[in-house]
Amino acid sequence: MEITIESLKNELARSYRGDLNVIQPDTILGEIVDSLDMLDFYMNIEESNNISIPDEDIVKLKTLNNFINYLEKKIE
Amino acid sequence: MIGINKIGVYIPENRISNLTKLSKFETDEDFIINKIGIEKVSLKNKDEDVSDMCVKAFENLNSKGTIDCNIIKAIILVTQNPESNIPHTSAIIHDKLKLPSDCACFDISLGCSGYVYGLSVLKSFMQTNNIENALLFTCDPYSKIMDMEDKNTSLLFGDAASVTYLSNKSPLFSIEKFTFGTIGKESHNLTAGINGSKLFMNGRGIYNFVIRNIPNDLKKLYELNSIKESQVDRFLFHQGSKYMLDALTKRMKLDPAKVIFGASKYGNTVSSSIPLLLNEDIDNENGSKHIVLSGFGVGLSWSSTLLIKLK
Numbered sequence: 001m002e003i004t005i006e007s008l009k010n011e012l013a014r015s016y017r018g019d020l021n022v023i024q025p026d027t028i029l030g031e032i033v034d035s036l037d038m039l040d041f042y043m044n045i046e047e048s049n050n051i052s053i054p055d056e057d058i059v060k061l062k063t064l065n066n067f068i069n070y071l072e073k074k075i076e
Numbered sequence: 077m078i079g080i081n082k083i084g085v086y087i088p089e090n091r092i093s094n095l096t097k098l099s100k101f102e103t104d105e106d107f108i109i110n111k112i113g114i115e116k117v118s119l120k121n122k123d124e125d126v127s128d129m130c131v132k133a134f135e136n137l138n139s140k141g142t143i144d145c146n147i148i149k150a151i152i153l154v155t156q157n158p159e160s161n162i163p164h165t166s167a168i169i170h171d172k173l174k175l176p177s178d179c180a181c182f183d184i185s186l187g188c189s190g191y192v193y194g195l196s197v198l199k200s201f202m203q204t205n206n207i208e209n210a211l212l213f214t215c216d217p218y219s220k221i222m223d224m225e226d227k228n229t230s231l232l233f234g235d236a237a238s239v240t241y242l243s244n245k246s247p248l249f250s251i252e253k254f255t256f257g258t259i260g261k262e263s264h265n266l267t268a269g270i271n272g273s274k275l276f277m278n279g280r281g282i283y284n285f286v287i288r289n290i291p292n293d294l295k296k297l298y299e300l301n302s303i304k305e306s307q308v309d310r311f312l313f314h315q316g317s318k319y320m321l322d323a324l325t326k327r328m329k330l331d332p333a334k335v336i337f338g339a340s341k342y343g344n345t346v347s348s349s350i351p352l353l354l355n356e357d358i359d360n361e362n363g364s365k366h367i368v369l370s371g372f373g374v375g376l377s378w379s380s381t382l383l384i385k386l387k
Contacts, residue, residue, distance in 0.1 A: 015323075034107055034111060035279070036107075036111050036112070036317075036319045039279065039280050039283045039284075040283075040323060042280065043283070043284055043287060043288075055278065055280060055281070058280070
């Protein structure tokens with residue numbers, strides 16, 4: 001499955017109940033989404049893509065674009 | 077049949093409100109109340125230690141029907157913050173309660189899964205040794221090891237103690253079969269005392285561990301006990317946080333009315349979290365016949381069991 005901004009937002013919507021329209025590709029997610037919803041987001045991405053993202057990588061993934069770039073390399 | 081007869085609890089009166097820490101931890105009321113779910117954490121008195129708290133829990137138990145201490149032939153204390161390494165704290169409790177000399181006492185070093193493990197160990201010990209009356213204590217005051225400046229832990233953990241009276245004389249609940257598990261390679265996610273360090277918790281590691289292991293564990297529990305999930309009246313999960321329980325409820329598609337989060341006014345009390353809830357269930361006589369207990373945390377480890385109300 002192709003990783004897109006839209007697919008990532010769908011994953012985020014599984015826990016985040018706020019307005020997804022305010023989240024742009026380079027929005028710092030941590031400024032909009034609380035830390036607990038971010039935990040669920042990370043887990044959903046790992047499960048959807050059958051990968052594991054170590055903590056030391058997670059801390060660098062701050063925007064949806066960061067996730068796309070990371071996941072594309074990881075899944076290759 | 078050995079089962080749970082009654083429970084006594086002690087929650088210190090002191091409370092710290094998490095709502096006074098909003099600016100310190102750069103958070104808001106909605107996150108505290110609706111996400112973490114813990115408005116206040118309980119804090120033991122400075123001059124209280126584990127044995128004192130356990131004695132107070134016993135006094136609460138005794139107030140529900142006097143227990144003749146001479147008939148108690150085994151006590152287990154679940155704690156990872158004992159008063160001393162030597163002697164074991166259950167021996168100190170033995171002294172304070174003036175228990176008989178033919179009473180076995182030992183401590184179990186487990187955290188949030190400890191109450192359920194403790195039930196299994198004590199029930200087995202009683203069966204093997206023909207013991208009719210025993211007490212299972214839990215008391216793990218994390219205020220002894222917490223860094224109050226740490227947002228990850230100080231908003232969660234509170235102090236409390238419990239004592240569960242197990243007996244083969246008219247128990248209220250039978251204790252059915254258990255599941256157990258450990259993932260030692262994840263133990264680094266919840267530590268304390270390594271080179272004198274304070275409590276450390278990796279929230280992501282704990283969350284992933286719980287969400288990925290407990291649902292399958294409960295499926296195994298149902299099979300072991302020949303029960304369907306629909307027959308469970310109440311789920312008493314370890315009270316890690318409201319978010320954790322909401323996530324488990326959603327993932328397992330449980331009826332939210334059956335999943336209790338009761339820790340909002342005192343916090344995550346580690347191995348005491350399940351018995352504090354079970355105590356309320358016993359006292360309220362709300363008619364729960366099949367109750368699932370599931371503890372998970374330090375180790376990382378888990379244990380689950382089924383209780384069936386007998387009367």
